[in-house]
Amino acid sequence: MRILIVSALALFLASCTATVPTKPTGTITPPTATTSGTTSVTTDTTTDILATTGSVVTLNYTLRADSETGPVQETTLQAVAQANGLNQTGATYQPFQVALGQNQVIYGFEKGLMGVKKGEKKTIKVIPSEGYGRPVLIGKEQIAPQFTLTRDRKMFDDVLTQTIEKAQFPAEMQAAVAAAQVGGTLTGANNAIAKVINVSSGSITLAIDNIGNPFYKKSIKVGATASGTGAEFKIVAIEGENVTFEVTNKESPFYGRNFAVGESVTPNNGSKITIQEIGDTSVAVLADHPFMAKDLYFEVEIVNVQ
Secondary structure (H helix, E strand, C coil), X not given: CEEECCCCCCCCEEECCXXXXXXXXXXXXXXXXXXXCCEEECCCCCCCCCCCCCCEEEEEEEEEECCCCCCEEEECCHHHHHHCXXXXXXXXXXXXXXXXXXXXXXXXXXXXXXXXXCCCEEEEEECHHHCCCCCEEEEHHHCCCEEEEEEEHHHHCCEEEXXXXXXXXXXXXXXXXXXXXXXXXXXXXXXXXXXEEXXXXXXXXXXXXXXXXXXXXXXXXXXXXXXECCEEEEEEEEECCEEEEEEEECCCCCCCCCCXXXXXXXXXXXXXXXXEEECCCEEEEEECCCCCCCCEEEEEEEEEEC
């Protein structure tokens, strides 16, 4: 489905994931990032760079469950995998890389990496409430079967004008941006066509064809309806420059089901998820995971900190 969100090079309806992000079967990956019971032994600290929010940390790890001497569950080291009967044909064993502060890994693991140095070795303990037993907070529009949004009326215009700093464009567009001339066009997200109406040394002003807007070429009035990819829209109020519309998200895993605290569903792509809390703009969900009730012990060695 799509909702009205401002986006660089496309002040248009950016896509929104209707499928709930579930906690992966691999160990180090989504939810969020702190540790409990962290012990560390520093070796060969060849640099004084300390990992912090924004740092990219490259590391090798071996995961054990239940205790520091428990069975190995996962590793980036092929020798360790072979020694523990985990080696898989065709599997690639190489250092793992994570950008801190981006919620790329489970909560307890990320915090345990804060302050590490290149060459350091440590064991990070992650208790269930900081690992896979921790609810994940996601935007309400990603999971609710029905909700309302209020947006500036200008975002419903068929053509939108925006001045964008050249440095803000993605790397793959930099060549086109450098060659842009007044009267030319640029193609952005969702194939939005933007006409170049002004070029300066540091920015470009674009007139963007707002084709992502479900009300494109339609009258903006109370009661107006429109259809998007996997969603239905209805304008329910207009107050000054604000337009409030109701969204029916047919791609929600709870579409046609009861959307309430305690309710569970199993999406086609993952484990069962249960609603823990529903807020005004976000929903806390808990996904079933083999490690959701286990203490996890990550033996890590920091390859690099950037």
